[in-house]
Amino acid sequence: MSKPNKQVVTPQLVTDSQTAIVAQNLCFTYNAKSPFSKQALNNITLNIKKGEFVAVVGHTGSGKTTFVQHLNALIRVQSGELRVLEHNLSQKKVDLKLLRKQVGMVFQYPEYQLFADSVLDDVCFGLKNFGLKDKAEREALAEEAIGLVGLDFKEVKNKSPFDLSGGEKRRVALAGVLAMKPQILVMDEPTAGLDPRGKREILSLVSSLNKEQGITVVMVSHDMNEVYENADRIIVFRDGQIAYDTTPRDLFRNEEDIVSMNLEIPHMAKFANELERNGYIIPDNCKTVEQTFEAVMRLKGGE
Amino acid sequence: MDIITLDNVSYYYKTYDENNDVSYAVGVEGVSLSIEEGAFVALVGHNGSGKSTLAKLLNGLILPKSGTVTVAGLSTADKKNLFEIRKNVGMVFQNPDNQMVASIVEEDVAFGPENLGIPQPEIVERVSQALEQVGMTEYAKRSPHKLSGGQKQRIAIAGALAIRPKVIVFDESTAMLDPLGRREVLNVAKQLNKQGMTVVLITHFMEEVLDCGKVVVMSGGHVVKIGSPMEIFDDDRLLSSVGLDAPRSIALSRKLKSAGFNVTENCIDAKVLGGEVCQNLTNK
Numbered sequence: 001m002s003k004p005n006k007q008v009v010t011p012q013l014v015t016d017s018q019t020a021i022v023a024q025n026l027c028f029t030y031n032a033k034s035p036f037s038k039q040a041l042n043n044i045t046l047n048i049k050k051g052e053f054v055a056v057v058g059h060t061g062s063g064k065t066t067f068v069q070h071l072n073a074l075i076r077v078q079s080g081e082l083r084v085l086e087h088n089l090s091q092k093k094v095d096l097k098l099l100r101k102q103v104g105m106v107f108q109y110p111e112y113q114l115f116a117d118s119v120l121d122d123v124c125f126g127l128k129n130f131g132l133k134d135k136a137e138r139e140a141l142a143e144e145a146i147g148l149v150g151l152d153f154k155e156v157k158n159k160s161p162f163d164l165s166g167g168e169k170r171r172v173a174l175a176g177v178l179a180m181k182p183q184i185l186v187m188d189e190p191t192a193g194l195d196p197r198g199k200r201e202i203l204s205l206v207s208s209l210n211k212e213q214g215i216t217v218v219m220v221s222h223d224m225n226e227v228y229e230n231a232d233r234i235i236v237f238r239d240g241q242i243a244y245d246t247t248p249r250d251l252f253r254n255e256e257d258i259v260s261m262n263l264e265i266p267h268m269a270k271f272a273n274e275l276e277r278n279g280y281i282i283p284d285n286c287k288t289v290e291q292t293f294e295a296v297m298r299l300k301g302g303e
Numbered sequence: 304m305d306i307i308t309l310d311n312v313s314y315y316y317k318t319y320d321e322n323n324d325v326s327y328a329v330g331v332e333g334v335s336l337s338i339e340e341g342a343f344v345a346l347v348g349h350n351g352s353g354k355s356t357l358a359k360l361l362n363g364l365i366l367p368k369s370g371t372v373t374v375a376g377l378s379t380a381d382k383k384n385l386f387e388i389r390k391n392v393g394m395v396f397q398n399p400d401n402q403m404v405a406s407i408v409e410e411d412v413a414f415g416p417e418n419l420g421i422p423q424p425e426i427v428e429r430v431s432q433a434l435e436q437v438g439m440t441e442y443a444k445r446s447p448h449k450l451s452g453g454q455k456q457r458i459a460i461a462g463a464l465a466i467r468p469k470v471i472v473f474d475e476s477t478a479m480l481d482p483l484g485r486r487e488v489l490n491v492a493k494q495l496n497k498q499g500m501t502v503v504l505i506t507h508f509m510e511e512v513l514d515c516g517k518v519v520v521m522s523g524g525h526v527v528k529i530g531s532p533m534e535i536f537d538d539d540r541l542l543s544s545v546g547l548d549a550p551r552s553i554a555l556s557r558k559l560k561s562a563g564f565n566v567t568e569n570c571i572d573a574k575v576l577g578g579e580v581c582q583n584l585t586n587k
Contacts, residue, residue, distance in 0.1 A: 060451055060481050166350045193397075193478045195349040195507040197546035222481045225551060262483045267551035267573040274577025280584055289551050293558045299584055300564075 019083070020184055020216040021048040021071065026080035028066055040066040042240040044080070050183070053210045053217045055227035055248075058237030059262045064220050067237065068186050071218065072103040085183060101130055104182030108189050110173035111166065119146070119164075120157040123176045130180065145179035146172070149205060167198035171205070178209070184216040185209065191226060199223075203230055228252065228266035229287050236261070249284040268292050275299075306469055306501050307338040307361060307392075312370035314356055329524040330356035334370075336519060336526060338503065340469065343496045345512040345532075346505045348521035349546040354505050357521065358474045361503065362392035375469060390419065393463030397475040399455035408450075408458055409434070409443040415466040426465075433461040436498075437491050453484025460491055470501040477506060485511075509536075510550045513571060520545060536569050552576055 028041040040063045048054055058064045069075040070082055073089055073096055082089040087099050107113070116122035123142040132138050146153045149171040156164070161172050170190070177185070190206065191199040207230055209215045221227050227234055228248045236244040236251065238261055244251050252258060252269035253276075259265065265273075271292060272282040286295040314330040331353040338344050346354045359365045360372050363379035375391050377384040396402055405411040409430050416426045434440045437457040442450065447458055456476055463471055473492060477485040489511060496502045504515060512518050518535045520528040522545040528535060535542070536549045539557065548554070556570035564583050570576040 059483065195546060196509075196548040197349055224482075264482050268555070270573035271552065271555065271577045271580075274574045275581060278578075278581040278585075280581060289554045289558070293555060293562075296559065296564075296580060297562065 018049050019047060020050045020052070020085060021218070022046070022081075022083045023070075024081040026067075026070065026077065026082055028063075028070070028075065028078050030066075032078070040240050041070075044240075044242060046235065046242065046245060048216065048218065050216050051210070051214050053207070053230065053232045054219070055231035055234045056218060056220045056237065057222070057224070057227060057234060057263060058243075062237035062261075063240040064237040065188060066240075068105075068188060068218060068220055071184070071186050072100050072105050074105070097130060101180050102182055103184045103186060104177035104180055106174055106177055106185065106187040106190055108192060110177075110190075111161075111169035114161040114169060114173055117160060118158050119151075119161050119172050122161050122172060123179050126176050126180055141179045141181070142175070145175040148178055148209070149175045150201070151175070167194055167201060170194065170198070170202065174202075174205070182215065184218065186218045188220045189222060190219060191221070191223065199226065206230070224252075224264045225266045225268075228269055236263070247284070248287065304340050305337040306340040306342075306375055307336075308371075308373045309334050309336045309357075309360070310371045310373070311335050312360060312367045312372055314360060314365060314368055329353070330365075331360070331521075331524045334524075334526050336529070338470070338501060340501055341496070341499055342517060343493075343502045343515045344504070345515040345518045346503060346521060347507060347509065347512060347518060347535075347547060349507065352521040352545070353524035354521050355474055356524070358394070358472050358503070358505055361470070361472055362389050362394060364394075390466055391469045393466055393468035393471045395456065395459050395463055395471065395473050395476045397478050399452050399459060399479065402459040402462070403447045403455065406446055406448075407443075408439065408445050408447050411447055411458055412461045412465050415462055419466065429465045429467070430461075433464040436464055436495065437461045451484060452480045453487035456480065456484065456488045457491055460488070460495075464495075468500075470503065471495065472503045472505070474505045475507075477508065477511065507547065509542075509547055510571075513550075520547070522546075533569050 024045050026041055026044040029037050029039045031037045044067060056064045056068060066075060070077065071084055073094055077090045084099065085102055087094055114122050116125060120142055123145055124138045127138045127141055143153045151168065151171055161169055164172065191202050194202065203226060206217055210217045231248060234248050234251050235242060252265050253273060255265055255273060268287055268289065275282055280299055282292060282295045286292050312334045313332045315327040316330050318326050318328050320326060334357065346357060348354045360367060363385045366379055372379045374388045377388055379388055403411055404414050412430045412433055413426050416429050434443055437460050439454065439457050439461060447455060477488050480488065492502050492504060493514060504511065512532050515532060518530060518532050519526055520535060527545060528538065528541055536553050542549055550571060552571055552573040553569050556566055556568060556576050559566050559580065560568050564580060566576060566579040
């Protein structure tokens with residue numbers, strides 16, 4: 001096959017209404033024309049449908065953060081094609097305001113970005129910036145978002161965000177993004193630094209946003225146990241390329257290769273793999289401790 | 304011999320409400336604890352349980368409102384002792400980017416001994432030894448900013464080591480690292496302990512406490528349990544009440560054991576556990 005002419009949009013890139021993100025041969029090099037140039041993305045091609053819960057994993061420096069920063073045009077496309085919803089990010093002209101409203105970006109340690117005097121002001125900040133002039137309308141959206149993240153609006157709205165606990169601060173930061181009613185939520189390690197309870201709270205919140213509100217979730221994470229249990233699909237980045245793009249259960253069947261990328265095998269995957277090697281099958285959808293235990297009990301009870 | 308002793312220590316944080324009225328929030332309350340020389344002790348608890356407050360009490364960064372903290376026989380309450388105490392207790396904090404003070408790795412590590420007024424030839428020796436202990440010798444002339452998180456933390460550890468402390472406190476030093484970085488830091492902690500260093504490891508990752516001699520569980524500013532890692536994992540009710548999780552493999556092995564499976568209780572290796580379960584299934 002000959003290389004497609006750069007001026008021509010490749011035909012297979014036509015997206016339908018079910019597609020959230022589609023990338024084709026996406027490449028990115030930092031410090032391009034300098035001695036320090038480093039290729040961060042090398043021919044990334046993928047397709048994410050609306051409503052999916054996708055985890056993006058990979059060792060530090062594998063390119064995963066560079067990729068997700070493309071999704072709301074924080075990094076502009078250098079070469080290759082990228083469509084996000086109705087936007088063609090490969091073109092110069094992009095409706096950034098609309099795009100960034102539709103694609104909510106939650107950075108690492110988002111609570112460091114809280115700044116306002118009250119929780120309400122902080123959550124309203126984005127709405128104001130995006131040009132929503134009606135104060136009552138802003139506050140109504142903020143109230144809804146604060147409720148979504150599981151905080152009591154009346155109780156917290158006038159509090160300083162800095163008086164909240166770590167987990168609560170993170171939820172306020174998340175509410176600031178959710179108030180914009182994004183269709184796609186991109187999160188960079190949303191549970192990093194939280195204790196186990198805080199992690200569970202954030203993950204169940206993200207899961208319910210995905211399942212109940214239909215928000216497409218792209219989550220970068222280093223915690224293989226949590227991606228294994230929560231994502232529908234895992235994309236593994238290695239040296240700027242996609243090494244795997246598959247279901248959690250299938251991914252972790254490749255134990256040796258995963259370990260060679262300095263990633264960990266989730267406990268329950270390791271357990272299921274060992275049973276499989278001995279001819280006992282734990283169903284692919286049994287991924288938590290509880291589900292695995294029940295599957296073993298069914299095996300014991302006699303098929 | 305105990306290197307650190309806490310006797311009925313309490314610390315409260317001052318907080319102000321909307322009307323600027325002062326109230327006090329518990330940091331830690333009524334904590335008594337002793338840490339033996341050469342021990343590897345983990346302090347675990349949820350966010351806000353008081354474990355970082357406790358860490359800061361250990362080298363006099365904060366002073367108890369009541370009770371006493373004694374380090375190598377010296378009370379932190381006496382200002383004259385603080386210099387000596389801080390030489391004995393090194394700290395490594397959470398954020399690797401906040402602990403770098405120089406633009407060259409070896410200068411960063413030399414910062415502590417320089418401040419202590421150590422003669423130059425000895426500083427050179429201490430720096431090279433500290434870098435060797437954390438396996439970062441080849442990075443001596445590099446800029447710390449280009450290093451990975453785990454490497455930065457190892458430089459921070461070397462900086463603490465250059466002061467030649469008797470104790471190193473890791474205050475959630477692995478929380479912001481990726482799995483590889485976390486392993487790097489933990490391995491250094493274990494190695495130092497093998498060489499005789501007293502290590503206090505503060506964390507909420509329960510997998511990190513497996514190799515510790517003693518685990519101190521904190522909740523609401525109180526010590527709620529002290530025991531070996533396995534004794535802590537044995538207490539499911541306590542763990543869930545303080546918001547901590549046993550590693551998943553251990554949680555599964557405990558469930559299977561109580562359901563009548565012949566498996567290792569508290570099995571940390573899921574592969575071993577899987578093998579044991581297969582034998583049970585085959586022999587049923």
